[in-house]
Amino acid sequence: MYHSKIKGLGYYVPENVVTNEDLSKVMETNDEWIQERTGIQERRHVIRGEDTTTSMGVKAAKVAIERAGIAKEDIDFVIFATLSPDYYFPGPGVLVQRDLGLKTVGALDVRNQCSGFVYAISIADQYIKTGMYKNVLVIGSELHSTGLDMTTRGRGVSVIFGDGAGAAILSREEDLSKGILSTHLHSEGQHAEELSLIAPGMGKRWVTDIIADNDPNDESYYPYMNGQFVFKNAVVRFSEVINEGLQANNLQISDINMLVPHQANLRISQFIQQKFKLNDDQVYNNIQKYGNTTAASIPIALTEAWEKGKIKEGDLVVLAAFGSGFTWGSVIIRW
Numbered sequence: 636m637y638h639s640k641i642k643g644l645g646y647y648v649p650e651n652v653v654t655n656e657d658l659s660k661v662m663e664t665n666d667e668w669i670q671e672r673t674g675i676q677e678r679r680h681v682i683r684g685e686d687t688t689t690s691m692g693v694k695a696a697k698v699a700i701e702r703a704g705i706a707k708e709d710i711d712f713v714i715f716a717t718l719s720p721d722y723y724f725p726g727p728g729v730l731v732q733r734d735l736g737l738k739t740v741g742a743l744d745v746r747n748q749c750s751g752f753v754y755a756i757s758i759a760d761q762y763i764k765t766g767m768y769k770n771v772l773v774i775g776s777e778l779h780s781t782g783l784d785m786t787t788r789g790r791g792v793s794v795i796f797g798d799g800a801g802a803a804i805l806s807r808e809e810d811l812s813k814g815i816l817s818t819h820l821h822s823e824g825q826h827a828e829e830l831s832l833i834a835p836g837m838g839k840r841w842v843t844d845i846i847a848d849n850d851p852n853d854e855s856y857y858p859y860m861n862g863q864f865v866f867k868n869a870v871v872r873f874s875e876v877i878n879e880g881l882q883a884n885n886l887q888i889s890d891i892n893m894l895v896p897h898q899a900n901l902r903i904s905q906f907i908q909q910k911f912k913l914n915d916d917q918v919y920n921n922i923q924k925y926g927n928t929t930a931a932s933i934p935i936a937l938t939e940a941w942e943k944g945k946i947k948e949g950d951l952v953v954l955a956a957f958g959s960g961f962t963w964g965s966v967i968i969r970w
């Protein structure tokens with residue numbers, strides 16, 4: 636039995652910055668509302684045609700591979716988490732295998748939205764623990780901007796989401812006091828439609844010909860979110876799953892050196908921070924700059940925190956996510 640550790644981290648965000656002011660020119664919204672309700676000041680949107688979910692993931696992966704000090708030939712498996720794949724199928728995992736020029740290693744796609752990176756880390760961890768693989772490339776990447784309803788009708792969702800990618804190399808660690816200590820995953824499909832994008836889906840094809848009848852007024856082609864309901868569930872589940880992870884390892888809240896929560900809403904992070912009585916140095920947020928990048932938010936934030944020297948060897952690092960599904964999870968890491 637082994638542990639797995641995060642050996643390299645990288646992220647990539649498109650250069651194109653979209654401010655709240657920019658959004659107020661295309662829909663009825665304003666900087667004050669967005670900042671007060673979400674903490675977001677700006678986000679990145681790809682320049683159309685310049686980047687895809689896969690290309691952003693590949694760019695983040697190249698940085699992570701270099702920092703891990705491994706050759707791409709050393710990668711045994713690819714796991715890609717996204718809700719915004721380039722193609723309906725195949726998923727972006729195989730596109731990464733192709734674009735990075737990896738040998739014919741396996742590639743798996745994870746469909747767990749905001750919890751996608753946490754789920755992906757958990758899967759990679761199991762493969763490494765059992766000795767099956769030594770190095771697993773885990774990517775979270777999202778291209779939201781081309782799929783949002785950028786009219787006043789869609790403002791409750793479209794001001795929140797941004798584009799970007801993050802990646803990690805998980806590698807075998809023989810010192811069992813280090814690396815990922817445990818992972819904890821949950822779901823509650825009862826609330827599947829509360830944060831969802833219904834079309835294109837095979838279910839939708841029952842009632843309409845998806846190609847011929849893509850009516851711009853059909854809101855099922857845009858993401859839907861019952862914001863307050865999601866918010867209330869998020870704060871409960873974040874707290875539960877962080878506590879679950881700590882308890883499983885006989886750790887206390889006071890042992891946390893750095894909590895990197897999924898960047899859904901600054902108010903959610905602040906609520907958790909206050910509830911757990913953590914100080915500002917113990918929680919990392921960057922939603923102000925990038926918005927909610929779904930599966931990419933944790934690896935982007937984790938990479939930034941690490942780059943800024945906020946995570947040191949021996950630190951207890953906690954990752955926690957909640958999102959569409961509903962799905963949620965945590966990862967407890969001794970860095």
Ligand code: UT7
Nearest residue numbers: 664665668672749790791794862863865866869899900958
């Ligand atoms: O990442 C996955 C997990 N996601 C989350 O955890 C998100 C959880 N939810 C939230 O973060 C918040 O619920 C939102 C930020 C999405 C919305 O904030 P809220 O405080 O729940 O606002 P609301 O949806 O209740 O809307 C309040 C008002 C409404 O107007 P009326 O009905 O009071 O007249 C909305 O129409 O704000 C209006 N509104 C806006 N106004 C200006 C909604 N979106 C906007 C907007 N700009 N962008």
